[in-house]
Amino acid sequence: MAFIDYYKILGIEKKSTQSDIKKAYRKLARKYHPDLNPNDKEAEKKFQEINEANEVLSDTENRKKYDKYGKDWKHADEFDKAQQQRQQSRKGYQGQSSSNFSESEYSDFFESMFGGRGNRGGNVQFKGQDFHAELHLDLKDVYETHKRTLTVNGKNIRLTIPSGVINGQIIRIKGHGGEGLNGGPKGDLILKFSIANHTDFKRDKDNLYATADIDLFTALLGGEITINTFKGKVKLKVKPETQSGTKVKLKGKGFPVYKKEGKFGDLYITYNVKLPTKLSEKEKELFNELAKLRSK
C-alpha cells in the first residue's frame, strides 16, 4: 500500500496541535461528507481519506507511530516487538518466539486502527448513497402488472411494476444504490414513476373519467351505445330523456387498485348530447311541429 501523507490530506503541518487537526478535519468533513455529496464517488473517496487521516492523527499514540515510522507506521508494533526481541536475544534469552506476526495479525492491527472491529466510536459505518431515478411510463403500461429491466449505473435491474401505479409515486428498492462505506449496507434505488396519459380517459386515483357523445334522438328516446373502456368496448344502455352532462358509473371498469389484485376502480361516463346540424327543410318542419306541441 502506498504511503499516505495524512498531514497533507488534512492540509496541516506536522507540528499542528490536536485542536488544529480537529478544526481541519471538521472543515474538510463538511465539504466532503457523503450525506452532503450524494452520488459523488470522488467526495466519498476523499471523505474516506480524511476520516482515515483524522483517525490516525487525532489519536496521540497512533500519531506518534505515524511520525516515527512514516510510511511503515502500520507495522510499528511489529518493529517495536522485533526490536525488543533483538534486545532480549542479545541478553541471551532463547525460548520460543511469540512475536512472529502473521498476515492476519497485521490485518487485526489495521482493523483496530480503522475500526473494522468497531471498537472506535468515530469510525462510523455508512450506508451507501441512495440512487434516484425516474421511470417514464404510459398509462396503458401500468394497467397490467408487468416486468421491466432498468439500467442503473451500468447494472441491469429487473423490476415487477405492479398495475395501478400512480403518477409521481415513489418506490424504494432496497440494496440497489451505492456501495456502503466501512462495510456499511448498500444504498437504495429510489424510483419515481412519471406516467403520461395519452388516452381519452382522465384518471383520478383508481377511477377513470370519460365523455361519450350521444345523438339527440338517443338522448330523448333512449337506446344503446358502445363505449371504450381500458378492457375493450362495452355496450351501455342510455335511458330515455337523458340530459347532456348526465354522469353514469360503470362499476369495476376503472383502473386497477395498486397492489390489490382483482380490485378495480369505477369508470364514470359523462354524456354529451350532440345536436343535429344542417337540418333539411323537412326536419325543420317536423321540429317546428314538435315545438308547437311543447308550447301548448
Add this chain to the structure above:
Amino acid sequence: MSKENLILIEPLCAHYQVEMSLFSELQDFGIIEIITIEDSYFIHEDRINVVEKVVRIQKDLDINLEGVDTVLNLLDKINDLQTQLNTAKNKLRLYED
C-alpha cells in the same frame, strides 16, 4: 391504531446513542412525526433513513439541529434540481441522437 411499519423510539435511542429529546426536537423541526400508542412512542420506518442521516451529520460535522435542518432542506432542493437536470438531459438526448 396498528403498529405495523412503526418503530419504537426507545431502542433507537440506545442504538444511535442519542437522547429521546433529539426525537422531540426533530418533531419540532417537522423532520419526523412521533406517533403515540398506549404510552409508547414510535416513528414510521420510512423516517429511519432521515434520523440516521441527522445523527451522522450531527456527530461527524458537529452541526446543531438548526444547521442539520438547513442542510436537509438544501439537499432536498439539490435532489429536485438533479432530477430536473436528468430529465432535461434525457429530453435533449432525444434531439441529439
